[in-house]
Amino acid sequence: MDDKPGSGIENAGRRWKRRPPGSNWGDFGADDQLGRMNLLTPEKVRQGLAEAREGKVFCLSLPLDFPGGSTVNPRRRPPLLQPTLRDGKPNINFPLSRLHCCHTDVISDDAVLLHTQYSTQWDGLAHVGAWFDANGDGRPEMMYYNGYRARADILGPMDYSAQDETEIEGRPIGAKKLGIENMASTCVQGRGVMIDLAAHFDTQRHYVSYDELMRIMEADGVEVERGDMVCLRTGFDRYLLDCGRNPPARAQMDAIQVGLDGRDERLLQWITDSGLAALISDNIGVELFPARPVSGHAPGHPLHQHCLFKLGIHLGELWLLSDLADWLRSAGRSRFLLTAPPLRLPGAIGSPATPVATV
Structure with a gap:
């Protein structure tokens, strides 16, 4: 167009x-706020359900207090759990007999201060603009x-x-438009497709190019069709779990990350042409940061800008993919049913997620 x-x-x-x-602005309507989530049609849900053959399920979320600390992103902190208050006192293990002598209930109730993009997360469409x-x-x-x-x-x-x-x-403050609640309203269920980068690369920093991605998909018999949600397993999830909520300096983590090369124009064009509905990884940002240097004015997060700003493709980061990827590889499969709604929190820019895969 x-x-x-x-x-x-x-x-x-x-x-x-x-x-x-x-970009595809306007292709889904002048007032669209869903982007490629529009491609999760009933047919895509049926395709996902057809992959649920064994009834085996995988939780694709890290514990939400991982990675631990704030070295991954200094602006984000682990969840802070605290009790609600009842008459100024902590409402944990509170015996109602203190208020009503004949009541036998013991009540616990808590609250959380949660950074929406600290751990396993969805980037909403208001996360990156230009x-x-x-x-x-x-x-x-x-x-x-x-x-x-x-x-x-x-x-x-x-x-x-x-x-x-x-x-x-x-x-x-908040997203009057493009808030994460729009994504949540779709239920985010359909067919997931795993691309197992960890099976082809050592754990050292590597920008995955279009040519490399195509070779991996061909070698593993992976096909991506319109409306699929694509997951990229790099093995970084297991590295974070092994760190036990005590990750090293960001530079040390960056040295072992594998991710997409956001400067590769053919890779960005493949994202456009494939019709994928969402792009997900177990690493920090799907693409590697910082992006490869270029001269002149250019986006610092080129894949984020291409997906979130131009195409309305939600990005999933810091997902727990390795157990699922190992099972799929052993079974000679790459597809599964993925259910991954964010919190239906009006105005939020991102959201934690507890995705579920069924095979």
Whole structure:
């Protein structure tokens, strides 16, 4: 479809007149907030159910207090569990007989302070945007998938587009559009496809190219079809579990990570052309950070920008994939039923997940 100014989808001009080259803005409707989740049709659910032959299930989530500490991301912290309060006292092991002498109940109730993208997680479509001139007037704006805008649709307490970084007092915070609750409403169930990178690469830093990915898929007989949710097993999940909530410095972890090369244009084009509905890995970011250096202006997270900003493809990170991948390899299979809804938390930008695979 033409990406020139003025050639947008019908009614899409409410927010934009031109869309980024290679994007699918408007293809699922002018007001779409689901992106490629739209491809999880009843037929894709039936295809996933057809892979549930043994009735064996796998939990694909790390314990949500992994990886431990904050070396993976200094802005994210482990969950903080604490009791709720009853008359100012901790509401754990609370005997109701203290309030009503004839009651025999003992009550426990807790709360959690949870960083939504600390452990096994979904990146929502408001997680990564880009500066883009959507109106064709020569003035780039901070935009997100399908032309939703910073400050109008994704709200924060600071206006970073202003030179003085103006603080906006009393303004609500959160994603009025593209919040993770939209993804949750689809139930995120369909056919998963495993690509076992760990079976082909040693545990040392490696940017996986398009050519390498195609060779691995051909060697293992893996096929990805429109609407499949693709999982990339690198083995990093077992490394984190072995660290026992005490991971080393980020540089040491980066030295053993395998991930996609976000600068490989043919790889990005394959993501576009394959029609995959979601892209998931057991590593920190699906793609490797930092991306390979290039000259001039370029996204620092090229695969994230391609998937979240241009195509509306949700990314899953830090999933527990190795047990499932080992079983699939031993069974000569690569497909399974995947059920992986995020929290239905209105306005959230990301979400922890407890995905389940059934084979």
